[in-house]
Amino acid sequence: MNDLEYLGGELKAARIKRKLTQTRYSQATGYSQSYVSKVELGVIVPSADYARKCDLVLGTNGLFARLRERLLERGHPSWFAPYAKMEAEAEEILIYRLSTLPGLLQTPEYARALFRAGHPHKSDEWIEQRVKNRVDRRATLEESNPAHLWAIVHEGALHPVVGDRETMRDQLEFLVRATEMPSVKLQVVPFSIGAPPGNDPFSLLDLPTGRSVVYTDTALGGQMSEDEERVQSCRGMFDLLRAEALSPRESIGLIRKIARETHG
Template sequence: MDETTPSAHLNPLQRFGRDVKQVRLARKLTQKNLGRAAGYSEAYVSRVEAGKLLPRPSDKFAKGCDIAFGTGELFSDMLRRIDEGDHPSWFVPYLNLERKASRVLDYSTNLVSGILQTEEYARAIFRSSHPGEEAEVIEGKVAARLRRREVFELDTPPLLWAILNEACLRTVVGGADVMAEQLEYLVTVAASPHVKLQVMPFSAGAPAAHAKPFTVLRFTDSATVLYTETRVGGRMHDSARTVASALDDYDLLRAHALSPDRSLTLIKTVAKEYRA
């Protein structure tokens, strides 16, 4: 990154890296000193300062900077704002709750749930839905979507139970190779003890045909929340009656979906069809 590059022309990660470097130099610390204090290598710090660490610096690194610099939560907050800036404003409340949930119950009708998407699958979706955006903007959205996976790296990650309508497997996003990679990734993540996958086959009929996509977030110390989306944005629902109805719907979907083992068999079969 050129030191003379105007701030307006820097992307969020480059601005973050520039600010880390400026404060580091003001504190008379070397990259090696900062890396040691934050628990990372000198090379890691160098990549952060160059704005080249993708998808972004870790929360641990930002916290380490704040401790080393004595800046409170400045860099941690900057990193959080980068995350939020690459998501629609109406999605940020859901994102914050997703990180705190003990269980995430998701039903997807046409596209694989964002938290389970591969990089190329997500990129194809954003290119299609934002045809006029610059490549840099698209890449920011892709990186933000991939960062949602970090929730599974928490000390106590949530249990994700995802039911995918068969249409999610059959709707071609980005081409056959992208779809094959996406379905193979689903098989991989399904091996995690924190992920359960089921497929709602077309043959299930009415239960799948009438259900709209939705997500239920359950917490250990607070009320359950329902999240739904429309063309104009997302909405959180915490009414006891509304949430109870959503849970009843989810139980019905789960009962009509293929078992986890049969679901994986179908996913593998469709992946092979794409590879062929």
């Protein structure tokens, strides 16, 4: 049993101890019965809001909020855990990627191929835990009050065959399906524009508290900053990228075209 399944099992045990059905519990927390079930089965990471409401309904004095924080801290590299925690609480997420697709929009097979390529000597267990952690982060887009994700990817991230042709085709088709979610917008910066306005990938989180945080990956680990000048610089760059990119509809058309070519 992994940490996520343990948390789900403890939530279920506490609910049953209070003699609450999933239906009554979902009404009390304000989340759907499907969401309650996925958390209890260890399928998704509960949101910070859901953990707080669980503690309120169950009278557990912050226990599940603390267990959730511990889960996030242990489930990711130490330098990434603070970002993962804030990402799960963000109201809006702006992402720009050049050579790979955003983690929030990766299929397990695509993520697995990336982790295996980057860590060829790691055990299968290590790889699978990282894949699960990455996929679990998608819960922030699927809950009752999801974060709004606006992702911009360079066309260069769409052509390399990560894993094998089937893995890449499935990944591209998943991108198309993801854009059907009301909370997800996706644009592609095409090769045709030449040099893109931004040469470094970054993520920008807008939090409910009014704080904004920018995150960038480096060879030595991730770096986060709340410095207003850096945040505004990245926000301005994102606006330039959004203007140069294909429209969301044109972007989906290009992704579908590349997915068809990947069949060959």
